[in-house]
Amino acid sequence: MYRYDDYDHALVRERVAQFRDQVARRLSGELSEEEFLPLRLQNGLYLQKHAYMLRVAIPYGTLASAQLRALARIAREYDRGYGHFTTRQNIQFNWIELEQVPDILEQLAEVEMHAIQTSGNCVRNVTTEAFAGVAADELLDPRPLAEILRQWSTVNPEFLFLPRKFKIALCAAEEDRAAVMMHDIGLYVYRDATGQLLLRVMVGGGLGRTPILSQMIREDLPWQHLLSYVEAILRVYNRHGRRDNKYKARIKILVKALGIEAFAREVEEEWEHIRDGEAQLTLAELQRVVAAFDPPRYEAAAGDELAYGSALAGDADFARWASRNVRPHKVPGYASVVLSTKPGVAAPPGDVTAEQMECVADWSERYGFGEIRVAHEQNLVLPDVRKADLHALWKEACAVGLGTPNQGLLTDVIACPGGDYCALANAKSIPIAQGIQQRFEDLDYLHDLGELSLNISGCMNACGHHHIGNIGILGVDKNGSEWYQVTLGGAQGKRAALGKVIGPSFSAAEVPAVIERIVATYVEQRGAGESFVETVERVGLEPFKARVYQQAEVPA
Template identity: 60%
Template structure:
């Protein structure tokens, strides 16, 4: 993985010093709250219902063991002993004190971490495939390019005060595990016919109040020109994106208003007019960063590994179930990719305690090369586990409450913090997720792959629009209601779910979801996931199941 050099370290020290000064100026009154707010946001600090919340950046979801231990330290020293992994592959702490944040950020900086641009109307954390570098269906590891974009976007002097936040995702695999279709810019790594590496560029995807699937802006931009092309897009957006209405300020609204052809013309004209040369990536620059992501020294598969694994699977039904759902193929023979579920039944999705984080750091060293990944589905990944070690790993995880075997199933629910913590929320998300996960767990294997996503308000941090079943909390005269959508998908066949009818009260959510699942299981054809069934049969059977004849 990428390790900081002297330049990165000194830059981050300068950033911590700047922030320390900003906090001091706020506390002594030189800065008003209005002036301070955008500054703290650009370091990831929000003011929520009960305290400040700090969002720590995890670039493209990759962490070292040392960084995971630091996250545990922050949970203990500055918070209440836990953290919450988010749909941006970041981690949030809910009980932070402003006057302690400069020390907190200084602690993070010792392990090359920060909260830079995890909030504010700027280019946010670059997200990617949590299986990057180990996936079997990958063209090339996308993370070096994420890192190149991360560095370019960090405190960009021209694009730090955009109309609205700006999210970029990069994927390099056939299966899209990074939701690139629902980002402001989505980049698919590909090779030209001549074998040159570059990207397909999608623009104007997003969720929130106006969910839109991104459109292809350019079929291929070579790596060399990646940054100048991104600058052209950002410059067009900075000039023409709406600033009169926060709900119409994302680039997707600009693309929708202009049409993708005119957007393309504007970007291409800007790109043609600018001098690319300063931003053109030198081959050496790219190669130096690619080298940092070189595969580790994998061992040959053990002769008895497969037999031992098969015996463990045979002997232990719980382990067998975990292998079925949480273990994924690895490009290196003898290795597996393991997803650690942060969705134990009856617990807030995505939470991890300091003790669990410490354990995961240890396990990443025992069973891997000291690397941990964060998924946008709020789980963690150990990317390099020897197949012969899977049983030992499972036992260690299960003993720490990390043995849930539900990846991709109905109880692997994405949920935002909702009204229990968030000042924007209209309704609670976590209790709904906890109850629904417990309710569905008994039949989740029978249901099969199922993505349920819950947001506590229209800002859609829980990605409800792209859930197979999406649940959106709304406030109706002080009561919590939940609007349910069906048929959404965040993968390479991205689709926005359709609303099935009027919102149901909190206690009606489980029943309504049951009915939708019954329809799906009755109508599905072999191997068909819910979005495909929905596309084939339409919304009516689902509506009818929940609301009666229509």
């Protein structure tokens, strides 16, 4: 994985020293909270309901074992023993004391991590899929391009004060596992018939109050123009994006207002001025970054497949876990493993304890090459595990609560922290997620249902990506009470779709039964081999609405 150079080290250390001084001035009263607000946001520090929350960047979701151990130490020493992994592949600590933040940032800097641009109206953490570099259906590893974007956008003065926050995602595989179409800029990497590396540029995606999927603005863009074209888009957005209303400030609103053709003309005109300038990438620069992502020395043995097959045949529970949580690898004899952070009522989705982090760091070294990934579904991934080691790893994962065999199933719930922590939330997310997980504890039933995503957000900011869940749940406020709106038919990937609201919202007590009825309707209505989204597309919302609203929930 990428290691900091002298520029990275200097930038991060100077930022830590700068923020230490700013915190001291805030604590002494020299800075008011209003004056301190933009300074702390530049360093990923939010003021939540109960304490400060620190969001730490995990660029394109890749961690080294030493970095994960450092996060575990921070969780134990400065938080309440855990961290929360987010849909943006970052980690959040929810119980931070202000005076401790400079020391935390200094410890992060020691392992080449920081919290820069995890908040504010700037280019946020650049993301890609958790299986980058190892996926069997991948064209190439997209992380070097993500790293180039990270270096270019970090403390880039032209784009530190955009009209609103800005998110970029890349995909270089046949299947889009990075939710590219819900980002401000999405980049699909591919090759033409001659083997030339090209980019399909998508723009104007985003969820929140006004959910919109991105549209293609440029096809067949040579990779050398990655930075210059992104810069042209950002310049047009910076020039024309609204700053008078934060709810209408995202680039998706500008694209919708101008129309994709008019917006594209503006970008092309801007790009003509810079396309052959200093932002044009060279092969030498690409190779410099690619060298940091050299694949490890794989050493699969001839008997690995036989050992794996024997373990599958001899242990039904292991076979069920492997069928869900083990992913194909491009190197024979290896696999990628999803460690589920969704054990049900035992822990909120995305929460991982310090002890669990240390175990994962140990496993990454014992069973892999010291690398961990964070998936936007809030799970952790070990990208390189010999198949012969999968049974032993599974046993250890089960022992610490990370072996739930539910990747991609209904209980693999994506959820924001919601009203338990967030000052912006209208309603709680965690109890709703756990109520649904408890209702669907039968693993055999879950596996029979197959792939089915459920996403929960505590407010319209949509941090739980509820719009693109097959089943989406949004917390809303009704006269000071918490209610929940349900959408159906959302999907991510190259066939992304936004869910449609089925009708009036439900009380918290009603939600698990409502989901149960929706699932029962799907089971009754689905055709052979038909997914949830395909069933919703074919039969429409009416059968689901009829079942849900004709049966009243009887409180327990």
